[in-house]
Amino acid sequence: MFKKHQIYKRDKYNMLTVEVQGKTLIVREISDQWGEECHTFVSRPEMLHWAENRFRPADFVGREEERNEIMESFKAI
Template structure:
């Protein structure tokens, strides 16, 4: 059984989850613009590095709370 963490979900077309499969972390990002993207990481630091580059503070001006919530959810994985 894999452990699944929901990072965010705005609706069924915009969500991001992380599945923990042993030591492997699989990030599934679903967006109405790009469809489903899948990223596989072998460590938490590698996944967090990706998340920090994917969710940049400059993209969340005026929505800093949303960014903080997303990054906190990644750190809980």
């Protein structure tokens, strides 16, 4: 059984989840703009590195709290 973590969900077309499959972490990002993207990581640090680059502070100017919540969700996995 895989454990699934929801990082955020704005609606059924904009969400990001992480599935933990043993040591493998699968990030599924669904957006109404890009469709579904799937990223597979073999370690938690690798996933967190991707998340730091994907959710850059410069992209969240004025919305720092939203970014902090997203990053805290990743770190909780």
